[in-house]
Amino acid sequence: MKNFTKIQLGKNGPLVSNLGLGCMRMSSIWGGPTPDTKESIATIHEALDNGINFLNTGDFYGAGHNEMLIGKAIKGRRDDAFISVKFGTIFHNGEWLGMDLRPVAIKNFVNYSLTRLGIDTIDMYQPSRMDNSVPLEDIIGTVADLVKEGKVRYIGVSEISAAQLRKANAIHPISALEIGYSLADRQIESELLPAAKELGVGIIAFANTAEGLFTGELKAPLPENDYRNAFPRFQGENLIKNLEKVEVFKQFARDKGCTPTQLAIAWVKEQGDQIMPLVSMSRRSRLPENIAAMDIVFSTEEMNRLNTTFAAGAILGGTYLQR
Numbered sequence: 001m002k003n004f005t006k007i008q009l010g011k012n013g014p015l016v017s018n019l020g021l022g023c024m025r026m027s028s029i030w031g032g033p034t035p036d037t038k039e040s041i042a043t044i045h046e047a048l049d050n051g052i053n054f055l056n057t058g059d060f061y062g063a064g065h066n067e068m069l070i071g072k073a074i075k076g077r078r079d080d081a082f083i084s085v086k087f088g089t090i091f092h093n094g095e096w097l098g099m100d101l102r103p104v105a106i107k108n109f110v111n112y113s114l115t116r117l118g119i120d121t122i123d124m125y126q127p128s129r130m131d132n133s134v135p136l137e138d139i140i141g142t143v144a145d146l147v148k149e150g151k152v153r154y155i156g157v158s159e160i161s162a163a164q165l166r167k168a169n170a171i172h173p174i175s176a177l178e179i180g181y182s183l184a185d186r187q188i189e190s191e192l193l194p195a196a197k198e199l200g201v202g203i204i205a206f207a208n209t210a211e212g213l214f215t216g217e218l219k220a221p222l223p224e225n226d227y228r229n230a231f232p233r234f235q236g237e238n239l240i241k242n243l244e245k246v247e248v249f250k251q252f253a254r255d256k257g258c259t260p261t262q263l264a265i266a267w268v269k270e271q272g273d274q275i276m277p278l279v280s281m282s283r284r285s286r287l288p289e290n291i292a293a294m295d296i297v298f299s300t301e302e303m304n305r306l307n308t309t310f311a312a313g314a315i316l317g318g319t320y321l322q323r
Contacts, residue, residue, distance in 0.1 A: 027062025
């Protein structure tokens with residue numbers, strides 16, 4: 001078992017592995033086929049066996065399928081896993097319908113999640129986004145009530161602004177912020193990351209490879225049924241120019257003796273002690289590569305080269321991660 005460094009989620013929060021397992025890809029989100037269930041459960045088991053105890057899910061991943069899958073995987077191993085659940089997003093037949101962040105809905109959502117997961121308490125519970133349809137005070141206040149009831153241990157937030165983070169933390173201590181972060185998505189560095197550090201809020205950083213851009217495996221054009229076609233980053237001249245930039249990134253990886261994916265994860269890991277890369281996968285075969293990325297270190301010169309070559313704006317076009 002790898003001896004993972006621990007990251008503290010919040011000033012008085014829990015210690016968890018500094019690499020997290022995102023379980024989203026183990027379910028069908030956009031209407032595609034559901035990955036092999038046995039392999040997904042085996043992936044969770046192997047992650048736990050290797051010391052990765054942070055499991056990230058959402059009640060809308062596969063309309064509850066993801067939570068039920070995790071529930072099966074952690075049966076008899078509850079103490080090995082720290083479970084983070086997002087709520088509030090509504091999907092139907094692979095289509096996003098909007099948000100429901102009403103207090104009555106949150107109280108309903110949490111009970112369904114507890115039942116599907118087969119547990120008594122969710123370790124961290126967080127609204128998936130804030131769309132201003134419900135006052136932030138009502139959302140965080142409702143989850144705080146769930147903490148008092150013993151249904152939730154810690155409160156997290158996802159995809160919010162620095163001002164919203166400060167406001168939420170003033171209502172109840174926020175343990176972690178889940179946000180997209182990569183060499184292609186650095187807009188959070190100006191305000192959001194400094195605010196989180198000031199408040200003592202941990203960062204759960206997903207999309208480290210920028211939706212697969214930094215894996216070095218993409219070709220232009222993308223297949224017609226690829227969900228990324230909807231994002232400007234992966235369209236037309238943007239994609240062509242971005243892939244040219246990725247060739248530079250791939251050379252960085254070759255010089256470093258690692259894969260592009262490992263380089264992308266390692267860069268995120270090095271951005272602060274409070275930052276956890278969250279890596280999504282559904283196959284055990286991906287675990288060794290992702291785990292090994294956590295051992296990569298950079299010289300000052302190497303980090304400067306990466307930060308200069310991939311400064312904010314170097315990758316053209318946005319994704320849904322852009323605010």
